[in-house]
Amino acid sequence: MGIIKNYADADHIRISWYTKKTDLLGPFLRSVLWVQGCSRNCPGCIAAHTHSPDGGKTVRIAEIAKEFAGAAETEGMTVSGGEPFHQADRICRLTGEIRKSRPDYGLIVYTGYTYEELSFSDEKPVKELLKLTDILIDGAYVQELDDDKGLRGSSNQRVIQLTDRYSEHMEMYINPAARKSSYEINGEYFRMTGIPSQNSKELMRKLGII
Incomplete structure (x- = not known):
């Protein structure tokens, strides 16, 4: 089975949602895109709602590009999900x-694949995305190894x-103080930006959010 999946036609990408400006997922102010669809299904994943390839919505790539390019105060983009390399x-x-x-x-790209898995792939878009990426956070989420850092x-x-x-x-990727998150809740959805601390996760469990 290949890494690339066909979740949308060539002019569209399937996403969960996006935000044009945040300081919670990388250096500086950034736009963040959460793609939809992940075949890894890691137990305990905080973004399990992004796993189904039938969830989320499809949007025109040109539309998101215009939104992100126009966010003048941002330095770059972080892509998470979902699995970004399914739509590399x-x-x-x-x-x-x-x-x-x-x-x-x-x-900056978060992926459930290891760098080695991606590097050894013979799928051209996977190689191309690696070349475009400045930081890759790789590997499956392992609940027992969540050290809150x-x-x-x-x-x-x-x-x-x-x-x-x-x-x-790079220090922010291991500093416990960097674990911050914000939440948006209404009757239809729950959205989180950032990496939640263990205390935040426990609160969300008590509220029945996760």
Whole structure:
């Protein structure tokens, strides 16, 4: 089974949601895209609602590119999910569209695959997305290894610098104080930005959110 999945036609990408500006998922102010669809289904994943390939919605790549490129105060984009590499071709296209007007635009990607799995893939979009990425946070979420530290879910996940763009900001990926999150709740949905601490997760469990 390949990594790439067909969740939308060539001009669209299937997403859970996005936010144009936050400081909770990487250095500086960033736009964040949560893609929809993940075949990894890690037990305890905080974003289990993003796993179904039939969930979320499809949006035009050009629409998101315009929104993100127009967020002038942001430095780059973080992509999470869901599994970004299932739609690697769409994310490559999205990044390329943004970099037409903002060539120095940064890219951080969270993935359930290991860097080795991605590197050994013979699927061209997977290779291309790796080349575009500045930081890759790799590996499956392991609930028992969640050490409540930094901007990764569990201690087995690696924060891999594929460029030196964010070299001076790597400490936030292991610093417990970097674990912050914000929430948006209404009658139809619950949305979270950031990596929740264990205390935040426990509160969400008590409220029946997760």
